[in-house]
Amino acid sequence: MSSTGIGARVQRKEDFRFITGKGHYTDDVNRHGQTHAAFLRSPHAHAEILSIDASAASAMPGVVAIFTGDDLAADKIGGLICGWMIHSKDGEPMKAGAHPALAQGKVRYVGDHVAVVIAETLSQARDALEKIVVDYKVLPATVATGDALKPGAPVVHDVAPDNAVYRWALGNEAETKDAFARAAHVTRMDIVNNRLIPNPMEPRAAVGDWDSGSDAFTLYTTSQNPHVARLVLSAFIGIAPEHKLRVIAPDVGGGFGSKIFIYAEETVCVWAAKKVGRPVKWTSDRTEAFLADAHGRDHVTHAEMALDAAGKILGLRVHTTANLGAYLSTFSSSVPTYLYAPLLSGQYNIPAIYCEVDGVYTNTAPVDAYRGAGRPEATFVIERMMEVAAREIGENPAEFRRKNFVTSFPHQTPVIMCYDAGDYGAALDKAMAMADTAGFATRKADSARKGLLRGLGFSAYIEACGIAPSAAVGSLGAGVGLWESAEVRVNPIGTVEILTGSHSHGQGHETTFAQLVSERLGISIDNVSIVHGDTDKVQMGMGTYGSRSGAVGMSAIVKALDKIEAKAKKVAGFVLEASADDIDFKDGKFTVRGTDKEIDFASVALQAYIAHKFNGQELEPGLKESAFWDPTNFTFPAGVHICELEIDPATGVTRIDRWTAVDDFGNVINPMIVEGQVHGGIAQGVGQALLEGAVYDASGQLVTASYMDYSMPRAGDLPSYDIGMTQTVCPSNPLGIKGCGEAGAIAAPPAVINAITDALGHEDIAMPATPLAVWRAIQKHMPRAAAE
């Protein structure tokens, strides 16, 4: 391993600009003559719009234009789309209600977009917003997930008169029923997965620009996948054909899923730029982000697990109601279905699984993928069930898991996935050693002497990422393929530009992708630049989500580098007067096998461009190759996280004392960056378990719409993390890597709640386990808790 190659802890190349204030985010973009947009948002969860009077607002100083849904409709601008078709178990396609970028006749959640004011300054736009008069007929609202399907619930979209988007199922119902008929023990649980608001620190932003000379648009936007944004804005929404629409996502300040989607504001800004003939800029404030960024999670689940007399799992039956909010966001339909139920097998041999999911509309913000997207929800179900089942039958939770682990690979689960490689027992052993679980009883006794409750919780998670084989996801309803592209441009002096369809918004691609090139071509990482986030520079790509940039994005680079090496060998062959078949390439040097003749990579690059040593009709000049990589399987990162915590029963305050994570990500490009991804994921998972929860009141007002009301994890809420790794190489991509971006957020919540319930001695606590919730749970079960 070289000091900058694969596996090295290389400091990040991108950091210099970030730590000196020279990052370049969308809100830093100012275009000459730009105007500012402000959105009028619905104050009601559900209402008819009887009239909109913008006459007084239009007369306000600085106002350039005011647009409503009628203006979009008049220009034949299409609605926002959901790109994944789900069919109900009766074969019916999902019921997709219309989703105009600006409301047409009705608003369906607090924060829904009613009108846009475009003005010379932001202050003028905001001042004018207050002068728009909207006459609403307020309607009763459906808010809570569990209420949506009740008879008589207010109907969100007429196309779904019972509020069901779909009633979907996966698995074998009859076999699962048989398994339960044979069970010696059945564990049953009701489980709520709390609704979260993603909150990347950079709010969404957009600058739309239109060039009258070429009738071409440019959209600067906070996107994880600018090409997908261009595709949707072009092919479905109808802003402009793709060759007349450039989407640029510069530095993006965190995404966590929420910047995958194509939202109303970006659509309106780019469309309006032509309407007003000037650039249009919008930057979300934080409350707008709470109201209108797609939320995450929000499941209500009943689960049952059947065990035989020896404690082996026979079957799992799950029914989930998933809140999809007021409209179907871009990939929302896939999250509680194909990104959820196929992970319910966990790390375990479960012969029969049956899962039903009812996706429902409510008068709340749209819900879509948020870090983990379906897999945290599945992991929370299976890992809570494992813990509780072990407690019910009197087995050690770790050994109960071990007894049921999948131990031979490949392993076909009953719910689509074929696990390719893993060693779950090794991760459990290592995690238990690192966490010193053997010393837990002593530490618990010490805590008890101080009047504190100590608990230990396991989470043995698996996830499916590196999404995904295009044909496979296509057969499941995806509207796009999930390959990735790469282009390798070798310059005549031997420096290299990598153009990738992946997009970095914190993941460090400028470093890790350069490490791959450094390793392969034997050049310094300083001689490699990574180009991404601009549809005019980079060929079609699919972007970054689902922990896919390593497994899929880097595999595309490998494929292009293979072509570069093959071509370069031909050039070297001409220069060294040998057959390309006799050329070896190692450590940046081409050598003729069995001789001392050699030429370095940079010299070959120069020779490729000057093209003096070969016939340009037989071998094309230049050294540039591109590739599209379509994965052959998902990747299956897995591991064991162990949370040990202390609860003060007087206050209900939980303090995490130790966090141990042992993850198997296959081969690792940069351990420093991978550990950072794990840290951040755990923090979001602990946030879900202890602090975070979106709260709507009964009328559909979002009560948690600022950092004073929504509890973001702060440094003092979190522990330091003890991170370890095991390694089984992923067989389905050339680098053997699995993906690490979401693992922490998937693993953490059940580890926390399993530890809290271990400390409390009962299972009656929901997320977020705030001090008040824990204190109440202690009070409610005082006799049992006091007896501990």
Add this chain to the structure above:
Amino acid sequence: MATVSMSVNGKNVSRDIDPRTLLVDFLREDLRLTGTHVGCDTTQCGCCTVHVDGKAMKSCTLLAIGLEGAQITTIEGLAKGQELHPMQAAFREHHGLQCGFCTPGMIMAAVDMVNRKGNDLDDKTIREELEGNICRCTGYHNIVKAIHSGAEAMGAGK
């Protein structure tokens, strides 16, 4: 409009501004110092932290007009050319940033923390002192390490 004059990163600046202009907008829009970010508008997240007369303050809730004659330091004013401030160097060395959006505010808050609390900071103190700065990417583990190390380096450089 009203005129305000102050020193920003050692340079005297004077501008005619709308009296309701916030310091962060004055820095970002009037002076084009875009390293100072707005994460929440309500003085919760700390992305907008700058130094006003040597103390860390959140520029999203300060009016520029009230800072006549003040000495302002932003993230752009911390390094000496290509020579990083020790706290900046520590954030890079310890991977204390991912997306980079909260980072300028974190670094400005960290320097202020050292100025107030000294160079030998324990983890508990660092975590408590970061109450006003939110990071969504790193889980804070490496930020705490970076500040610990940066604080020591600032002491060694005295």
